[in-house]
Amino acid sequence: MKILVCICPVPDTTTKVAFADNNTHFSTAGVTFIINPYDEWYALVRALELKEAGIATDVHMITVGKADAEPVIRKALALGGDEAIRIDAESGDTYSVAAQIAEYAKSVGYDLVLCGKESIDYNNGSVGAMIAELLDMNYIGFAAKLDVASGVATVVREIEGGEETDTCALPLVVSCQKGMSEARIPNMRGIMAARTKPLKVVAPAAISAVSSIVAYEMPPAKSGVKMISADNMDELVSLLHNEAKVI
Amino acid sequence: MSVLVLVEHTNGAFKKKSLEAVQYAAHIAKETGTTVTAVAVGNVGDTAMQELGAYGAQKVLNAADARLENFSSRAYTKVMLAAAQKEGAKVIVGLHDTVGKAVSPRLAARLQAGLVAGAVSYPDLSKGFVVKKTVFSGKAFAFVSITSDIKVITLMPNTYPVVKGEGSASVEKLDVSFSDADFAVQVKEVAKASGAVPLSEAELVVSGGRGMKGPENWHVLEDLAKELGAATACSRPVADSHWRPHNEHVGQTGGTIRPNLYIAVGISGAIQHLAGVNGSKTIVVINKDPEAPFFSAANYGVLGDAMEIVPKLTEAVKKFKANH
Numbered sequence: 161m162k163i164l165v166c167i168c169p170v171p172d173t174t175t176k177v178a179f180a181d182n183n184t185h186f187s188t189a190g191v192t193f194i195i196n197p198y199d200e201w202y203a204l205v206r207a208l209e210l211k212e213a214g215i216a217t218d219v220h221m222i223t224v225g226k227a228d229a230e231p232v233i234r235k236a237l238a239l240g241g242d243e244a245i246r247i248d249a250e251s252g253d254t255y256s257v258a259a260q261i262a263e264y265a266k267s268v269g270y271d272l273v274l275c276g277k278e279s280i281d282y283n284n285g286s287v288g289a290m291i292a293e294l295l296d297m298n299y300i301g302f303a304a305k306l307d308v309a310s311g312v313a314t315v316v317r318e319i320e321g322g323e324e325t326d327t328c329a330l331p332l333v334v335s336c337q338k339g340m341s342e343a344r345i346p347n348m349r350g351i352m353a354a355r356t357k358p359l360k361v362v363a364p365a366a367i368s369a370v371s372s373i374v375a376y377e378m379p380p381a382k383s384g385v386k387m388i389s390a391d392n393m394d395e396l397v398s399l400l401h402n403e404a405k406v407i
Numbered sequence: 408m409s410v411l412v413l414v415e416h417t418n419g420a421f422k423k424k425s426l427e428a429v430q431y432a433a434h435i436a437k438e439t440g441t442t443v444t445a446v447a448v449g450n451v452g453d454t455a456m457q458e459l460g461a462y463g464a465q466k467v468l469n470a471a472d473a474r475l476e477n478f479s480s481r482a483y484t485k486v487m488l489a490a491a492q493k494e495g496a497k498v499i500v501g502l503h504d505t506v507g508k509a510v511s512p513r514l515a516a517r518l519q520a521g522l523v524a525g526a527v528s529y530p531d532l533s534k535g536f537v538v539k540k541t542v543f544s545g546k547a548f549a550f551v552s553i554t555s556d557i558k559v560i561t562l563m564p565n566t567y568p569v570v571k572g573e574g575s576a577s578v579e580k581l582d583v584s585f586s587d588a589d590f591a592v593q594v595k596e597v598a599k600a601s602g603a604v605p606l607s608e609a610e611l612v613v614s615g616g617r618g619m620k621g622p623e624n625w626h627v628l629e630d631l632a633k634e635l636g637a638a639t640a641c642s643r644p645v646a647d648s649h650w651r652p653h654n655e656h657v658g659q660t661g662g663t664i665r666p667n668l669y670i671a672v673g674i675s676g677a678i679q680h681l682a683g684v685n686g687s688k689t690i691v692v693i694n695k696d697p698e699a700p701f702f703s704a705a706n707y708g709v710l711g712d713a714m715e716i717v718p719k720l721t722e723a724v725k726k727f728k729a730n731h
């Protein structure tokens with residue numbers, strides 16, 4: 161069984177978000193990029209676990225980006241996996257990213273494609289489902305557990321107000337979230353091994369983006385907190401009713 | 408032409424967020440001089456579908472194949488494609504929830520259409536087709552311009568208040584041809600959290616952090632939530648310590664919510680937590696640490712011990728409800 165894990169570089173979770181060029185670009189000055197936590201902690205680590213359990217034969221990692229995305233994909237290699245692929249294109253919109261990954265995936269033929277439930281920067285959560293459509297595969301989103309036996313995946317996924325256990329014959333695309341596996345830290349052996357693992361740079365397919373971000377805006381600042389005495393909860397309730405109008 | 412909108416229901420009753428989506432679609436239809444066609448999947452009564460007219464739908468297409476009982480993103484996508492083709496849809500609206508996040512990207516990819524995932528505004532047509540959405544897990548907004556002929560949007564629930572108007576929609580059956588592969592995902596088991604309000608849909612949320620000291624103290628939050636009709640949530644350390652199930656975790660690596668009221672108890676307000684909740688319309692922070700950063704993001708703050716304050720607040724809510 162061959163697994164492809166989609167890796168998206170994102171700004172570190174503690175990044176103070178700022179914009180440049182009249183709020184038209186995200187300012188990357190001083191920003192550290194990491195593997196999107198959902199891609200790393202859940203999708204990638206689960207893929208590695210499936211390989212360690214002898215269920216998967218190959219774990220490949222793919223990212224769409226220019227050369228500056230390489231440190232992030234190297235870090236993914238340090239965690240484990242057999243091969244990394246970088247499609248040499250600007251990451252564009254979700255459609256163009258998904259279409260680039262789908263084009264490459266077609267040429268190899270994967271049984272399982274894993275991605276995080278969303279990237280923590282643009283929060284679209286769309287790439288997995290798009291890849292599934294472009295590869296004509298089934299898709300299960302928001303998976304908290306994933307097991308594979310005899311070519312059939314068993315997935316526990318989040319639904320509104322609960323969870324559902326699904327089964328589906330491979331091939332399948334799954335988006336992963338918390339619960340699937342415990343985070344790992346790359347060890348020195350992994351980091352050393354990653355240096356010699358193949359990182360394939362692939363020329364992009366001719367695909368254009370169909371959307372783009374034209375501007376950014378910061379949320380309005382809160383007008384200041386109104387402190388209420390701990391002995392006066394009636395006042396708080398009254399403010400929530402009369403002033404905030406939320407109850 | 409027409410604006411297409413996928414509506415979701417529970418046992419034949421349309422969800423409030425779907426009524427909001429119909430209303431959202433109606434706004435776009437009005438601005439673009441066209442009509443709204445809602446697409447309902449599964450077994451729904453004609454009366455419920457006709458009533459979508461009161462929220463702005465002119466027509467409802469119903470795909471009622473028995474196999475659609477269980478959710479399949481592939482089958483739902485085929486339904487939406489058939490409806491889009493039949494109606495010549497240029498704008499397709501869904502919800503930014505577990506259904507919409509699985510179906511709308513598939514649809515967009517199939518149609519090579521631009522997608523705005525998690526819209527928090529109507530499209531601005533004066534600049535082409537530009538829609539606002541949250542990015543960086545709520546730390547900022549982005550304005551996304553769609554350049555393709557067909558546009559796909561998933562709307563963040565609880566963006567606009569739902570107002571019932573007048574009108575009745577016509578109802579038509581929609582025939583869709585499926586293949587067996589469309590139903591390859593089989594549901595084996597469903598475990599619903601008992602009695603609780605689903606967090607993603609909740610208008611009121613009571614949330615606890617490490618300051619609650621331990622899971623044995625959660626009953627005070629649950630009492631308050633019950634009194635308010637609120638859902639319960641928690642911060643990441645709480646979910647990581649298994650005090651609460653991780654589907655209650657809100658924040659950058661958990662769920663993003665935007666309720667009308669978010670009551671944060673014993674949560675210091677780290678930037679990652681704020682990212683998941685700062686779309687809330689009103690934030691109340693209860694914390695014994697006057698330096699807690701959450702106070703500066705709050706509308707109302709109460710300084711003191713949660714175990715004393717929360718029961719008092721529950722009593723005050725009870726009293727308020729008795730008088731209103």
